Amino acid sequence: MILIVAEHAGGKLAKSTLEMVTAARESGREGPVTVLVLGQGTTEIANAAAAVADQVLVADLPSLATYNTELWAAATTQIAQEGEAHTVIIGGSRSGREYAPRVAVRLDAPYLEDAIHLASTGAALQAQRYTYLARVTETVEAEGPVVVVSVKPGAFAPAAPLAAAGEQYDVELDLPAPRVEVTGRSVEKTSRVALTEADVIVTGGRGVGNPENFSLYVEGLADRLGAGVGATRAVVDAGWRPYAEQVGQTGKTVQPKAYVALGVSGAVQHLSGMGKSRYIVAINKDAEAPIFKVADYGIVGDVNQIVPALIEAARK
């Protein structure tokens, strides 16, 4: 079987899980597509998973109420072994890429990380992935009785519901005691569309000037366009915006239909997180800014003038 570990947040199945189902079906690997749901209070999540999968395995436990690397690794390994999975698919989120290697080591399996495309060639599973700050696309392959894969968010289309919902089963787990104690948590809440799920993203860079302008221009335009809000590292480091909004090598990787960069220089580390967007729009007062090299539409101008006009025009 192909085992997918569901990603979910706020009691809802994440779009990335639907993308993993597509990845599983496109991989050419055989067997039922099985989604494992780890969490607490997971009924709605499991039902949503059952709509797209052949079967759903549910571990609804208080100890799984919040993500923990070691518990997720242990649970996934155990179910993969019991279900004799030949392919284990994990989300390419920060947490997914944190426990997936542990699962690979436990299963003595090769690990194809952050895949954007999957295909079977004979006994091997082939994956494409971005390397060198997303400037290179590499094709890698591995084989074994079991292969662990993590899938880049946004790389696969979300799976559509099947005619009949998959069966749901409760599973028993033998979990270790977590060794890392969480002593505090700061969740960066945003009322906007999550960056990895947004069709349009408006991102502000240092060129926006200050936090007040960021609200005025970046959030203002995002609200007009129903878009998610992104920020460069420079802006996050300056404390204008939360880290959750950072796009780039050390932030989120996004792939919206339209990415609007306001006062963003276009450093390679930033490009590596948004360079695969379908359309890139750049507004920057420096005609030589590297962002224009990757832009589909560019305006050389001052954000203080162009953006208010854009917000106004979008109102119509």
Added chain:
Amino acid sequence: MKILTLVRQVPDAEARVKINAGSVDLEGTTLVIDGMDEYGVEEALRLREGGASVEEIVALAVGPKRVEDALRTALAMGVDRAIHIETDEKLDPIALSRIVAQVAQAEGAGLILVGGQEADWDSQALGAATAERLGWPQLTWTNELRVEGDSLTGRHDVDDGNESFRASLPAVVTTQQGLNEPRYPTLPNIMKAKRKELRKDSLEQYGVQPTVRVVNAEIQTRARLNKMIDGKDPQTAAEQLLDLLRNEAKVLA
């Protein structure tokens, strides 16, 4: 406590990446110590300078002969000695973790510091895979770290924000920027580093094979429209842009 800090060598971020016969060709490319690993080296030094009982700091690198340069940089920054496992074989993180775990055990390391994401493989797997091999906890994307006795506390980024944590050593910590500002090696320290031990091991000593094969590599840049809109008149420019997004790109309603 002995700290093991992993050092990789990668192209400078601004360097152009070339492909030759289906694989990345680093010939003539400026190579540097991976910035993410540099935060780890710096943090090891700061832990010692900050009073943690650090017996020794050892830098480890696996790779071709040239990787020596990255280790020399770490030595010049202040690590005590270096181990270079020299090989031209390209080892994926899961295979590499087998070597790191062996070295950590042989050295009796209590803390491993490694960059959170590699700037060449864009991989985040090495720290986690190493932790699993050793049966240690791991803290990834760490931006604050303190060590007191065998207790490790700090803060790190998670999916939806950040967490403060407490764990016991031994542990693996993956580093990122924000954790510190790496120092530049000074000339006297560069001179001193030349006399520090840089041990050479061979891959055979570790009996490790790659588990993933690279089949092909290509530079794939999406062709961009590069349409420039005149920004002199903001109103007209704004309307023109929205029109293009709605009617040409069809990405806005």
